[in-house]
Amino acid sequence: GAGVSQSPRYKVAKRGQDVALRCDPISGHVSLFWYQQALGQGPEFLTYFQNEAQLDKSGLPSDRFFAERPEGSVSTLKIQRTQQEDSAVYLCASSSRVGRAMDEQFFGPGTRLTVL
Amino acid sequence: AQKVTQAQTEISVVEKEDVTLDCVYETRDTTYYLFWYKQPPSGELVFLIRRNSFDEQNEISGRYSWNFQKSTSSFNFTITASQVVDSAVYFCALDPNQAGTALIFGKGTTLSVSS
Known part of the structure; x- marks a missing residue:
């Protein structure tokens, strides 16, 4: 497929478990964004990569959240010691342009994380 | 402060009705961009439109139209002759x-x- 893919689509974790969420952006897209979408809310920015460089992580809510994109393509968002407030849909988006959000971002279907 | 307000939480209409979704924004910048995205039940955000702050011309695309007014900091979205497939969350x-x-x-x- 040509779109952004994310896996798993659904994840249930017990409080305190670590989870890893994967994003496969559109091939060749330089920019990659992670967003967190709580129930009934709009997506909120977590972090931004330009190729393999994490240029902005100001949206990560705590040091339990960690993201990487080591080869400038696939990205992984890791949440350590999950808490119930981490329950949300995690969206990944990619864009062919660098640095700015002004260009169209292509979104994946998201991973719905439920922490029990 | 940078902020986007969509005051309407839920709207219900019957097919073929026209419906307008309101959007009011706040920004200190003179150059900025505004977007509308559609999120169907499948969860993916689907891009609908991008508008830059210097272009106040209204835009129409099929049954969709957008009204950008800098004076009121609004960027409203109208669906004409709505259809069941339009059911979604709009951001x-x-x-x-x-x-x-x-x-x-x-x-x-x-x-x-x-x-």
């Missing part, structure tokens, strides 16, 4: 023209179109 978003930031989304408006 208005702002790119405040700051390097390294991403989109600022409103809380969304859930549109339900019944037959």
Whole structure:
């Protein structure tokens, strides 16, 4: 497929478990964004990569959240010691342009994380 | 402050009715971009339109139209002759023209179109 893919689509974790969420952006897209979408809310920015460089992580809510994109393509968002407030849909988006959000971002279907 | 407000949480209409989704934004920047995205039940955000702050011309695309008014900081979205397939959550978003930031989304408006 040509779109952004994310896996798993659904994840249930017990409080305190670590989870890893994967994003496969559109091939060749330089920019990659992670967003967190709580129930009934709009997506909120977590972090931004330009190729393999994490240029902005100001949206990560705590040091339990960690993201990487080591080869400038696939990205992984890791949440350590999950808490119930981490329950949300995690969206990944990619864009062919660098640095700015002004260009169209292509979104994946998201991973719905439920922490029990 | 950079902020997007979608005051309508939920709207219900019957097929073929016209419906307008409101969006009001706040930004200090003189150059910025506004977006509308559609989120169907499948979860993916689907891009609908991007508008820059210097272009206040209204735009029409099929049954969709957008009314951008800088004077009132509004970027409203109208669906003409709504259809059941239009049922989704619609998000208005702002790119405040700051390097390294991403989109600022409103809380969304859930549109339900019944037959």
